[in-house]
Amino acid sequence: MNILTMLWKNLLGGSRTILFPARPKVSARYRGLVRFDPALCTGCAICRFRCTARAIEFKAGKGEFTWSYDPGHCTFCGRCVEGCKSHAISQDPACPPVYLNIGELKNSYTVARKPPAPKPAQAAPPAASGQTADPATEVRNERS
Amino acid sequence: MNLTTALARLLVFPGVLFAVPFAWFFLWVERKAVARMQGRIGPPFMQPFLDFIKLLGKDTPVRGGAGGLLMRAWPLLAVSAAAGAVGLLPVLPSSGGFEGDLILLLALLEVPSMCIIAAGFSSRSIFGEIGSAREAVLSVAYNVVFLLAIVSIAASQHTFRLETLAQLPPSFLRYLGIAAILVCLPAKLHLNPFSLPNAEQEIYSGPMTEYAGPELAMWELSHGLEWVAATGLVATLAAPHISLAWLAALLFVALSFVVVLLLSVLAAATARLAIDTTVRFYWQCTLIFAVLAISSALFMRFRS
Amino acid sequence: MNLWNKLMCYSRRRSPWIFHMNSGSCNGCDIELVASLSPRYDAEQLGVRLEGSPRHADILCITGPVTRNSVQAVKTVYGQVCGPKAVVAIGSCPATTNVFIDSRTLDGPLDRHLPVDVFVPGCPPRPDAILQGVAKAAQILADRAANKAPVVSVLLPLAEPECACSCAQADKAAAPACEVKP
Numbered sequence: 315m316n317i318l319t320m321l322w323k324n325l326l327g328g329s330r331t332i333l334f335p336a337r338p339k340v341s342a343r344y345r346g347l348v349r350f351d352p353a354l355c356t357g358c359a360i361c362r363f364r365c366t367a368r369a370i371e372f373k374a375g376k377g378e379f380t381w382s383y384d385p386g387h388c389t390f391c392g393r394c395v396e397g398c399k400s401h402a403i404s405q406d407p408a409c410p411p412v413y414l415n416i417g418e419l420k421n422s423y424t425v426a427r428k429p430p431a432p433k434p435a436q437a438a439p440p441a442a443s444g445q446t447a448d449p450a451t452e453v454r455n456e457r458s
Numbered sequence: 459m460n461l462t463t464a465l466a467r468l469l470v471f472p473g474v475l476f477a478v479p480f481a482w483f484f485l486w487v488e489r490k491a492v493a494r495m496q497g498r499i500g501p502p503f504m505q506p507f508l509d510f511i512k513l514l515g516k517d518t519p520v521r522g523g524a525g526g527l528l529m530r531a532w533p534l535l536a537v538s539a540a541a542g543a544v545g546l547l548p549v550l551p552s553s554g555g556f557e558g559d560l561i562l563l564l565a566l567l568e569v570p571s572m573c574i575i576a577a578g579f580s581s582r583s584i585f586g587e588i589g590s591a592r593e594a595v596l597s598v599a600y601n602v603v604f605l606l607a608i609v610s611i612a613a614s615q616h617t618f619r620l621e622t623l624a625q626l627p628p629s630f631l632r633y634l635g636i637a638a639i640l641v642c643l644p645a646k647l648h649l650n651p652f653s654l655p656n657a658e659q660e661i662y663s664g665p666m667t668e669y670a671g672p673e674l675a676m677w678e679l680s681h682g683l684e685w686v687a688a689t690g691l692v693a694t695l696a697a698p699h700i701s702l703a704w705l706a707a708l709l710f711v712a713l714s715f716v717v718v719l720l721l722s723v724l725a726a727a728t729a730r731l732a733i734d735t736t737v738r739f740y741w742q743c744t745l746i747f748a749v750l751a752i753s754s755a756l757f758m759r760f761r762s
Numbered sequence: 763m764n765l766w767n768k769l770m771c772y773s774r775r776r777s778p779w780i781f782h783m784n785s786g787s788c789n790g791c792d793i794e795l796v797a798s799l800s801p802r803y804d805a806e807q808l809g810v811r812l813e814g815s816p817r818h819a820d821i822l823c824i825t826g827p828v829t830r831n832s833v834q835a836v837k838t839v840y841g842q843v844c845g846p847k848a849v850v851a852i853g854s855c856p857a858t859t860n861v862f863i864d865s866r867t868l869d870g871p872l873d874r875h876l877p878v879d880v881f882v883p884g885c886p887p888r889p890d891a892i893l894q895g896v897a898k899a900a901q902i903l904a905d906r907a908a909n910k911a912p913v914v915s916v917l918l919p920l921a922e923p924e925c926a927c928s929c930a931q932a933d934k935a936a937a938p939a940c941e942v943k944p
Contacts, residue, residue, distance in 0.1 A: 317727045321495040331499040331804040334897065337890040338802075367854070367861045387858045389885040410883040412895045416857060416873065419883065489806070497801040502776075505809050511773040512820070515907070517845045519817065585815075656814075663814035670817040670844040 344407035345390050348383055352425045354402035355381065361394035361403055370394060375424075382422035385410035463554050468545035471707070472690065477544040480711075481682025482506040484689070484718050488649075491722035506682065513675035519668070525580055529668070532577040533676035539569030540683035547690045548624040549710045550703050555621040560612055563620065564605065567687055570680050571597050571646070574655070578665030589664020592733055593655040599740035600645040600652070606748035607638035611695065614755040625699045631758075634751050636696050640717070641744050643688055645736070648681075649721055651728035652736050689714040689721075767907065774820070774846070775904035777809045778896055781819035781843065785836050785872070787826030790886035791853035795823060798889035808897055816842040821899045823892075827855040827862045828870035840876050846906060848879040848899040852892055857881045 332338055340346065348369075357379045362372040369387035373380040388410075395403050413419050467473055485506040493500025521529060543566035546559055571593060578590025612618050614631040645652035655664045663669075666677060693713035700706045731739070784792055798805045799812060813819045816839050828836060840849070849872075854860040856872035872878055879902050882895035 318723075321723065321726055324495050324497040327497075329494065329499045329804070330497050330801055331807060332802060332890065333499070334807055334890075334893060337888075340888075367858070368863050384858075386854055386881060386883045387860065387863075388883070389854065389861050409888055409891055412891065412898055413881050413883070414879070414898075416871075416881070493804070493806060498804040499807045500804075501806050501809055505777070508773040508777045508809065509779075509811075511769055512777040515770045515774070515846075516820070519842075519844060663818060666818070667815040668817060674818060 340407045340409065342407055345392050345405045346408040347385055347406045347410055348388065348390075348394065349404050349406050350381060350383060350423060351402045351404075352381075352423050354400045355425055356400050356402075357381075357425065357427055358399065360397045360399070364393040364397040366391055366393060371422075378424055378426045380422055380424045382420055384417065384420035386413070386416065386419050460554075464545075467554075468542065472547050472549045472686075472710075473545040474541050477541060477683055477686045478679065479507075481679065481686050482510070484685045484714070485678075485682045487715070487718050488685075488722045488725070491719060492726045495723065495726040506678070510675050510678060513678070514672050516671035516674075518671040518673060525582060528580045529577060530673060532573040532580070533669070533673050533680060536570040536573040536680035537676050537683065539566045539573070540680045540687055542566045543687040544683055544690060546620065547687070547694055547710075548620045549690070549694065549707055551625075551699065551701050551706055552703075555619055558618050559620050560608065560618045560623065563687075563691070564608060567646075567684070567691070568597075568601070570684050573680075574665045577669070581665070581668035583668050585662040585667045586665050589655050589667070593665060595733060595737060596645055596652065596654060599737045600642040603638055603740055603744045603748045604642040604646070606745075606752050607635040607642070610748070610751040610755040611635035613752065613759055616759070620694070624694050624697070628696065628698070631751060631755060632695060634747070636692055638744065638748050638751065639692055639695075640720070642740075643692070643717075643721060644724060645740070646688055647685055647721065649725040651724075651731045653725075653730050654733055654736060685718070686714070689717040692717050771904045771907045774907050775900045778821050778900035778903070779811045779813045779819045780821045780823050780850075780896060781813050781816045781839075782823045782825070783816075783836065783839055785824055785826035785832040785856070785870075786829030786868075787853065787855060791825035791855070791884075794886045794889050795825070795852060795892055798892045800889075803889040803893060805893055805896070808893065808900070810893075810896055817844055819843055820846065820903060821848045821850055821896060822876075823850045823852050823896070824856050824872060824876075825852045827859040827865075827868050828872050828875065829867055830869045831867075833869045833875060836872075837875055846903055848903050849876050850880045850882060850895050850899050851878045852882045852895065853887055854883050854885050857883065860885060 357372075357374070359372040359374075359379075362370045367387045367389045369384050369389075371380075371382045371384075390405070392405060395405055410419060469475060483506075486501065486503060489505070490500040520526075543563055546555075546563045546566065548555060575590045575594050575597070578586035578593065611632050612623065614629060615623060615626050617623060617626075644650070648656050666674065669677060690710065693710050697706070697709050697713055700709060782792065782795055796812075797803065799810075805812075816822070820843075822840060822843050824836065826832070840847075851857050851872050855862070856870065856878070859865070859868055859870045862868055862870075869875075880895045880899045882891055884891055887895075
């Protein structure tokens with residue numbers, strides 16, 4: 315009679331349905347829509363290289379670049395977020411909306427390239443030739 | 459029973475005018491009850507009616523020749539037979555009737571499933587043929603029990619006239635027969651656990667695979683009318699005789715509703731059985747009771 | 763618009779019957795589609811019924827990036843769905859072939875072969891997003907009914923050619939050849 319008890323409990327306890335058009339909340343760690351911060355972006359295009367689905371497009375121009383993202387292509391894997399050194403990309407816990415035409419959800423940003431950072435003052439010349447300043451050989455020496 | 463009474467019973471109450479909205483209501487009750495028992499909300503109240511209207515507005519595929527004509531005829535025949543079966547039910551106390559109308563009622567109750575079988579074969583689709591074969595096997599299995607139960611009820615009360623059966627006080631044998639009929643109803647109405655001809659994920663839609671649009675609307679309507687006729691038969695057999703017309707009608711509605719709820723609980727509580735288990739259930743388990751019922755009815759008949 | 767037309771529009775919006783077809787999907791979107799029939803999301807509250815035969819359905823829900831093996835089947839099933847119909851592309855695979863872009867085994871995306879009405883993005887989309895897509899498609903069907911001239915097609919056998927619509931640039935608002943002209 316287990317099933318009858320279950321049915322009775324369901325009848326008494328009310329339904330657990332989420333009434334349309336309400337939607338359940340996603341957790342804070344949900345990997346959803348990619349958010350781009352143009353202020354932090356350096357234009358390295360690693361995100362375009364790592365994107366598995368060609369959702370991110372990057373077009374370099376003179377002194378500026380265009381970065382665009384289409385959630386319709388995206389597979390929400392997060393490789394772009396992992397690869398970004400300047401943390402300009404993150405994933406919101408948000409789902410992309412339903413759309414009617416291809417490319418409708420795509421958004422582009424045209425970002426002016428930042429001028430290069432000023433160089434620090436000239437350092438002192440290197441020490442006597444006995445010491446090797448070559449970092450690669452230094453590492454090798456440490457390991458052997 | 460004169461012509462006006464017959465037409466009133468067929469067309470007004472408990473005929474088409476009453477039975478069609480009632481059929482939609484019962485279809486909704488079943489879906490809603492099953493949904494609530496599964497912890498869901500289920501469809502809104504007007505859902506079967508809106509499904510019907512929507513289907514009327516859809517196109518039908520082109521079908522040539524005699525096969526196409528036949529395919530169009532089966533759902534209409536099923537609806538007419540089911541409506542006729544509902545019209546024959548002796549709901550009101552002075553509804554008239556004729557000797558042997560129980561037999562006509564049984565025949566009319568059989569016609570929709572015969573139409574489903576024929577429709578599946580005439581659609582010339584492999585899924586239709588498989589579904590029809592299943593429906594045919596199921597029909598043979600439960601019909602033997604069903605008919606034996608009805609005949610035992612009629613034989614024990616010495617009459618094949620529905621009105622007389624409704625007026626006589628029910629005996630123990632009648633309740634046994636009603637129990638047997640209730641066991642056959644899930645198979646007749648394609649409910650779990652005997653919903654094999656409708657096995658969607660296995661054989662597409664079985665006999666209904668090639669139907670669309672208004673024809674499908676007619677099939678859904680005949681299914682609803684079958685609900686009303688089958689549950690109404692149980693209600694009229696189980697109800698005590700009441701001389702007030704409106705009270706009798708109310709009791710009929712209430713008893714049918716109870717039967718629908720019982721069937722919904724069964725449908726929600728069970729899963730679909732395979733054809734061999736179903737047939738084994740009917741032939742091995744219930745047949746013995748039906749045989750017992752009819753033999754005791756005949757024994758009592760010949761003894762008295 | 764007379765009463766019958768209003769009733770028809772209302773019933774088209776409130777009774778969307780769907781047929782699900784997988785054109786090479788990884789099954790993630792298929793799982794989310796049947797999850798939308800489960801108690802938590804309950805597609806039946808919208809009147810949605812998952813139908814067993816394409817002839818019964820109004821809305822064709824297609825998942826998968828349309829592999830070369832499945833193209834003919836997709837077109838045939840689309841032709842078998844009786845008008846008026848709508849197509850919902852579930853997941854990002856039918857819309858854009860997602861990660862399988864440039865694959866030699868694909869013949870996608872879906873709108874090269876069928877007129878797609880609604881795209882539900884996601885990989886896989888959440889069941890509530892799928893329900894939103896189906897509801898949007900039902901609304902589109904209702905709007906199309908509102909724009910058509912009144913048609914009374916009760917029980918009359920209306921001729922409709924069974925075509926496999928390979929309409930790549932079909933105008934979504936106009937009816938494809940399968941639908942009945944008033």
